[in-house]
Amino acid sequence: MNFEFRQRKIKPSIIALSICTGLVLGTIFVLMGGYNVATVYSYLIKGSLGSVSALTSTIRWSTIFLLCGVASGIAFKGGMFNMGTEGQLYMGAFSATLVGVYAKGLPPIVHIPLCLVTGMAAGALFASVPAVLRVYWNTNEIVVTLMMNYIAINLTNFLVKEYFLTSGIFGDSLTTDELLPSARFPVFGASPITFGFLIGIVLVVLFIIFFNKTKKGFEIRVSGYNPEFARYSGISVNKVRISVMLMSGAIAGLAGAAEIMGVQGRFLSGFSPDFGTSGMLVALLGNSSGVGIFVSSLFMGILKAGSLTLERSAGVSRALAVVIQALIICFISVKSLNLSFKHLGSKKKERSTQA
Numbered sequence: 001m002n003f004e005f006r007q008r009k010i011k012p013s014i015i016a017l018s019i020c021t022g023l024v025l026g027t028i029f030v031l032m033g034g035y036n037v038a039t040v041y042s043y044l045i046k047g048s049l050g051s052v053s054a055l056t057s058t059i060r061w062s063t064i065f066l067l068c069g070v071a072s073g074i075a076f077k078g079g080m081f082n083m084g085t086e087g088q089l090y091m092g093a094f095s096a097t098l099v100g101v102y103a104k105g106l107p108p109i110v111h112i113p114l115c116l117v118t119g120m121a122a123g124a125l126f127a128s129v130p131a132v133l134r135v136y137w138n139t140n141e142i143v144v145t146l147m148m149n150y151i152a153i154n155l156t157n158f159l160v161k162e163y164f165l166t167s168g169i170f171g172d173s174l175t176t177d178e179l180l181p182s183a184r185f186p187v188f189g190a191s192p193i194t195f196g197f198l199i200g201i202v203l204v205v206l207f208i209i210f211f212n213k214t215k216k217g218f219e220i221r222v223s224g225y226n227p228e229f230a231r232y233s234g235i236s237v238n239k240v241r242i243s244v245m246l247m248s249g250a251i252a253g254l255a256g257a258a259e260i261m262g263v264q265g266r267f268l269s270g271f272s273p274d275f276g277t278s279g280m281l282v283a284l285l286g287n288s289s290g291v292g293i294f295v296s297s298l299f300m301g302i303l304k305a306g307s308l309t310l311e312r313s314a315g316v317s318r319a320l321a322v323v324i325q326a327l328i329i330c331f332i333s334v335k336s337l338n339l340s341f342k343h344l345g346s347k348k349k350e351r352s353t354q355a
Contacts, residue, residue, distance in 0.1 A: 012287075015285060015287070017331075018328050018331035019285075019299075019328050021327070021328075021331050022324050022327035022328035022331065023324060025324075025327050026320065026323060026324040026327060029320060029323055030316075030320065033316070033320075035316055040310065040316055040320070043306070043309055043310045043313050043316075044302075044303075044306035044307065044309070044310055044321075045306065046306075046309065047305055047306040047307075047308065047309020047310060047313070048301070048302040048303075048304075048305040048306035048309070049302065054305060054309070056191040056192055056193050057192060057305040057308070058298070058301040058302050058304075058305040059192075059193050059197055059301065060191075060192035060193055060194070060263070060301075060305075061300070061301040061304040061305055062197070062297045062298050062300065062301030063193075063194065063196045063197040063200055063258070063262075063297075063301075064196070064255060064258070064259055064275050064278075065275070065278050065279060065282050065296075065297040065300045065301055065304075066197075066200035066201075066203075066204070066282070066293065066294060066297035067196065067199070067200050067203065067251060067252075067254060067255035067258060067279070068085055068089065068252060068255050068275050068276055068278060068279020068280075068282065069279045069280075069282030069283045069286065069293040069296060069297050070200070070203050070204065070207055070251050070279075070283075070293060071085050071088070071248045071249070071251035071252040071255060071279055072085055072248065072276075072279045072280045072282070072283035072284075072288075073207065073282075073283040073286065073288040073289075073290075073293050074207070074244055074247045074248045074251065075244050075245060075248040076224070076283055076284075076288040077211060077220050077221055077224050077244065077288055078220045078223055078224045078240050078241060078243070078244030078245075079223060079224035079225070079227060079241070079244075080131075080134070080141055080224075080241055080244055080245055080248070081141060081142045081145075082127065082130075082141070082145055082245060082248045082249070082252075083141075083142050083145040083146045083149070083280070084126070084127065084130060084144075084145030084146065084148045084149050084152075084249075084252075084276070085248070085249075085252040085255075085275075085276035085277075085279050085280065086149045086152070086153070086252075086272060086274060086275065086276025086277060087126060087145070087148045087149035087150075087151065087152030087153065087276070088122075088123040088124075088126050088127050088152070088248075088249045088252035088253050088256070088276070089123070089252045089253065089255050089256035089259075089272060089275060089276055090152040090153055090156050090256060090272065091122040091123055091125075091126045091152050091156070091253060091256070092119035092120065092122050092123040092252060092253025092254060092255065092256035092257045093119065093156075093253075093256030093257060093259060093260045093267055093271070093272075094122070094156040094159070094160075094256075094267055095118045095119055095121070095122035095253070095257075096115040096116065096118050096119035096122075096183075096253075096256065096257035096260055096261060097176055097179065097260055097266065097267035098118075098164075099111075099114055099115045099118045099183070100115045100179035100180060100183030100184075100260070100261065101164075101176060101177050101178070101179055101180065101183075101266075103180075103183075104180060106182055107182060108181075108182045108183075111180070111182040111183045112182075112183060112184075112185065112261070115179075115183050115257055115261055116254060116257050116258070116261075118257070119253040119254055119256055119257025119258075120250040120251070120253045120254045120257070121250070121253070122253050123249040123250050123251070123252045123253020123254065123256065124246045124247075124249040124250040124253065125249070126148065126152060126249055126253070127145075127245045127246060127248060127249020127250075127252070128242070128245065128246060128249070129144070129148065130144035130145045130148065130245065131241060131242045131245035131246065132242065134241060134245075135238040135241055135242055141245070149276070156267070156269070157174055157269045160174045160175070160176055160267060160269060161174050164176045164177070164267075166178075166266070173268040173269050173270060173271075174268070174269040175266050175267065175268045175269070176266050176267045177266065178265050178266045179260070179261065179265055179266060183261060184261055184262075184265065185258070185261050185262040192263065194258070194261075194262030194263060195258075195262060196255075196258035196259070196261075196262045199254070199258060200297075201294075203251065204290045204291075204293065204294050205290070207290040207293070208289075208290035208291070211290075219235045219240060220240050220243070220244055222235060223235055223237045223240040223241070224240075224244075252276065252279075255275065255279075256272075259271065259272070259275070278300055281296075281300065281328075282296040282297050282300055283296075285299065285300075285328070303321045303324065304321065306321065307320065307321030307322075
């Protein structure tokens with residue numbers, strides 16, 4: 001029996017074409033809304049790249065997209081679809097907050113790593129549930145992880161409201177007390193850039209080394225690309241699936257902890273405008289490669305920072321940027337499905353030839 005081991009990647013040209021197509025179709029929506037196209041895109045660029053303040057805003061948003069993108073990319077590498085990064089992010093953020101608020105008397109050199117590790121542990125633990133269900137009961141991890149997002153969001157809201165609610169008022173958000181100063185990330189002047197961006201860069205480097213230079217990384221890639229080939233090579237696909245989900249959940253939990261420790265300063269209900277889903281888009285745009293995820297996170301940061309300026313200065317809803325993102329992902333998804341169908345067709349043809 002012959003087995004094929006090859007990565008079915010989407011060509012960079014296809015990704016670039018999808019981005020351009022999304023921007024072009026986005027222009028149609030701009031015109032339908034009665035806005036000036038040149039004005040809209042100029043504000044989009046100025047708000048993300050037009051000044052030092054704009055650049056720092058782009059990096060601020062790119063940080064969380066980068067961390068969530070790495071989390072999703074790890075799962076994709078192992079052939080798992082972790083749609084629950086949003087829930088794992090919430091669990092990591094909430095757990096890190098508890099340590100950051102109530103673990104008193106610790107120096108920053110101990111307190112900060114402790115918060116991060118706690119967030120990672122919470123995210124990994126939450127991700128272990130769909131992993132075990134998939135391996136031992138063949139339950140679809142997409143459905144389970146999606147449903148667990150709602151569990152995490154509502155569970156953390158309930159716990160904050162009933163046990164950890166602060167006496168202050170912060171709009172409609174349920175919030176905890178502020179983190180102790182020893183649990184906060186070091187700041188870079190008055191900019192919104194946090195230590196989380198450096199963590200993200202380190203993770204990308206480790207991501208590249210792990211998946212390209214280590215035996216374990218190779219086993220994960222083989223299991224993700226061709227589980228049948230991996231089994232006949234002596235690789236435990238089930239162990240790989242559990243390990244990638246644990247790693248993915250841990251990084252998602254780290255992302256939540258970093259957002260709280262760097263930007264928010266406390267846990268707030270609804271603090272994440274669907275960062276987890278954006279992370280999946282980043283991983284998909286970046287072909288689940290380290291460099292690709294980094295570049296894609298910057299692109300997403302540009303869209304996010306630009307859309308906020310667009311809304312403030314031009315009165316255009318930030319939903320327009322979301323529409324553009326959705327169009328891009330639709331075109332990439334169609335191409336990805338086309339590649340998968342071609343791959344399945346070639347395998348069927350090979351079997352019929354051998355028969």
